[in-house]
Amino acid sequence: MRGRIGGRGVPIAAQYQRIALISTARRSAEEYVAEDWSAVGKAIKARSRELGLRQRELAERSKISQAIVRELENHTVERRRSRRTLEALSVALEWHPGHLSAVLRGETPLRPGETGDPTDEILSRLESIQDHLQDITERLDTMSSRLEAVAARTDEQHR
Template sequence: MTEDWAAVAAALNARTAELSMKQKELAERSGVSLAIIREMQQDRIRRRRNPRTLEALSIALGWHPQHLTAVLHGQEPPSAEGSPAPTPEDPVVVLLDTLVREVRGLRAQVGALANRLGPGRSDDARKHPKR
C-alpha cells in the first residue's frame, strides 16, 4: 500500500489556512510536537508515524479521527457527520502525552549516541568522567 505524504501535507496546509490556525496552535490542540507538524506540513521527512499522531491532528482540525490516515492511503476520508464529535481532551492529558512522546524521542537519541560510542566506550566514559 502506497503512502501519499504529499497529500497529507496538502490537506494539513489547506485546513490550517481555512481555519486560520498557526502551527503552534495546532501543536497545542493536538499534543503533537511543533517539529513534527513542520516536517509533515513541509513534506520534508517522510517516515512512518504513529497512527495516534494522524488521529490527534485530524481531531484538532475538526475532522473525523481517521481523516488523515485515509488521505495518506489515497482513500476517501470518512465523513465527520454521523460520527460522534470528538470531545476535547483535558489539557493536562494532552501535555502529558506530548511529554511522553518527547521523552521517548530523547531516549532514542541517547540510545543512538551510545551505539555510536561503542559497547566499551560508553561504559568507560561513565567509570572515568573527565574532570
Template sequence: MDEDWAAVAGAINARTADLALKQKELAERSGVSLAIVREIQQGKIQRRRNPRTLEALSIALDWHPQHLSAVLRGENPPEAEAPATTADDPVVAMLGTIVRELRGLRAQVGTLSSRLESAVSGENEKPTKSR
C-alpha cells in the same frame, strides 16, 4: 501500500489556512510536538508515523479521526459525522501522545545521566597537583 505524505501535507495546509491556525496552535490543539507538525506540513521527512499522530491532527482540525489516515492511503476520508471507533477516541490519541513524550523524556534523562556519570568519573581520575 503507497503512502502519500504530500497529500497529507496539502490537506493539513489547506485546512489550517481555512481555520486560520498557525503551526504552534495546531501543535497545542493536537498534543503533537511542533517539530512533528512542521515535518508533516512541509512533507520533507516522509516516514512511518504512529497512527495516533494523524488521528490527533485530524481531531484538532475538526475532521473525523481517520481523515488524515485515509488521505495518506489515497482513500476518500470519512465524513466528520461518521461514527468513530473506540480506538479513535481523542482521549486515547492524547494518551498516545503523552506516552511518546514520556519515552522521549526518558531517553533524554538517560543521556544526561550517562554524561553526568562520565563527567564525574573523569574528575575522579584526574591527578591532583601536589604542592
C-alpha cells in the same frame, strides 16, 4: 553456536530470531508506496489555513510537537508517523479521527458524523426511502381528497 551476523557473542539463532521479528513488524513495499504523505501535508496545510491555525496552535491543540507538524506540512522528513499522531491532528483540525489516515491511503475521508460503519449507508438509504414513502403517502392523500370532492359534486349534479 556463535557467529558474527550482527553481534559478537550473540548466538546466531537469537540473531535470526531478532531479524524475523523485525521483518514481521515491517510492512510490504506496496503498502509504503501506496502511502501519500505529500497529500497528508497538503491537507493539513489547507485545513490549517481554512481554520486560521498556525503550526504552533495546531501543535498545542493536537499535543503533537510543532517540529512534527512542520515536517508533515512541508513533507520534509520521509518517515512513517503513528496512527495516533494522524488521529490527534485530524481531531485538532476538526475532522473525523480517521481523516488523515484515509488521505494517506488515497481514500475518501469520512464526513463529519460518519462512522465508516457499512450500516450507516444502509440506514441513510432507509431514511431516504422513508422520506420518499412519506411524500408518496401525502400525495396519495391529496389525490384521494380531490377525488372524493369530485365524486361528491358529480353525485350532486346527477340527483
